[in-house]
Amino acid sequence: MKRTDLLLYAHRAAMGCVALLLLLAGFWSSWDTAQHVLLAKGREHGTLTVAGCGDDTCTGPYDPEGSPPPRSGMTIEKSVAVKKAARLPVVVKPGTDEVVRTGTAGVLHAWVPMGGALVLAGLVIGGGLRLTRLAWGTAAAGGALLVGAFLAL
Structure with missing residues (x-):
């Protein structure tokens, strides 16, 4: 295995960890409020x-x-x-x-941090991992969540 291959794998692993960390942080931040709305x-x-x-x-x-x-x-x-x-x-x-x-507006408002995390993770997935379709899907899901929360409130 060449050194450049090892660097490529290390780069992809690091970017995957950053994207996963963003998504976990967004979920954790959202869950603090969302648990009271979803499990009411x-x-x-x-x-x-x-x-x-x-x-x-x-x-x-x-x-x-x-x-x-x-x-x-x-x-x-x-x-x-x-x-x-x-x-x-x-x-x-x-x-x-x-x-x-509570209600639809409450659920969407509670998940706003997760929407932001999805948008940011989309940038990392697209730029760092070069998975453009997955990046567009992730960012679109985050954007839809943010727009939905804005319209519901």
Whole structure:
């Protein structure tokens, strides 16, 4: 085996590891929020009315479904689509005063980091591994996820 062949294999292995690391990081970052939306059975559901927003979060009164009493001071991650007095369907993160948006918009918003990771991995797959069809497919899936989240919010 020639030295250039070894370098080629090492290069491909390194680029494959970088692409895999990007995808794992995107999944891990998304799962922190997505688990509460996707596995919402048995969690407390309700509606948050946005009263005001700070730099990173918005707060407001929370009206739960069922018998629990309404609570104030619940927080949700701020997004560009949140407006004052908006009523959002949410699920409460267990053991916290933090809520996560549910429904299609909530699912897509939770997976936004994975969409960005797919786009970046597409660049690594195309440029580093020279697998253009796989790169276009990966980047297109990430782009579709990002556009879908933008339109849903």
